């Protein structure tokens with residue numbers, strides 16, 4: 001089975017998805033993840049502008065599977081909000097829309113941050129998240145929502161596999177729910193990636209491993225359990241190159257699409273092409289020592 005790997009890609013005028021796919025190919029990748037607009041807001045352009053047909057044609061020719069095109073929902077969506085009814089309703093509406101947009105884009109997977117409890121208890125917040133997911137998924141027949149494992153920054157929900165399971169247990173449409181495992185987030189949440197087999201065993205004691213459809217591959221700037229969520233370039237952080245390689249090539253995660261969300265080096269150099277090369281060669285190269 002071939003490694004499915006790629007990175008976050010900008011979706012921008014004039015060529016949008018077509019440009020993102022071209023860049024993916026240039027990077028030696030065969031997968032990509034995009035936000036359908038700015039991640040911090042809900043302003044969205046018509047997907048018909050995105051050169052979808054040409055992009056999918058090129059994907060086809062380049063053996064990029066449609067299921068390796070991943071959409072990330074805007075992170076402003078907070079289904080866990082128990083305070084303002086308006087904000088909650090907006091979140092449900094945005095998610096409903098985003099499911100439609102994902103379908104129109106010819107993608108199968110939509111990554112979603114579960115939400116934040118704010119002042120509520122995690123239990124109350126999880127109940128809201130479940131309700132919101134069930135509402136938003138009512139008319140969805142094709143897109144699978146992937147709940148992302150979170151670092152546990154602030155009042156984030158989803159920093160333990162138990163919380164992810166609690167949400168999934170409440171989702172009615174089990175066919176269309178899965179998990180996106182973020183390496184930086186689980187490390188920051190306290191999972192020990194020096195013993196990834198044990199981490200997977202813990203997951204598997206709660207949920208089937210084949211629910212993990214996407215892995216966000218990021219190193220972390222912070223110590224294990226720091227609850228910070230600051231991504232680092234591959235091999236420059238606290239997780240380390242070998243541990244990340246072990247995850248990327250783990251036989252139990254072969255089918256999962258691996259997506260890099262590492263930071264630009266010195267705020268300007270896109271690291272993805274070089275990082276993908278290192279991963280394929282299974283050899284770390286200290287390319288950015290001067291900036292680290």
Ligand code: FE
Nearest residue numbers: 072111113148
């Ligand atoms: Fe995310």
Ligand code: FE
Nearest residue numbers: 148182216261
């Ligand atoms: Fe992530």
Ligand code: ZN
Nearest residue numbers: 184185229231
């Ligand atoms: Zn993150």
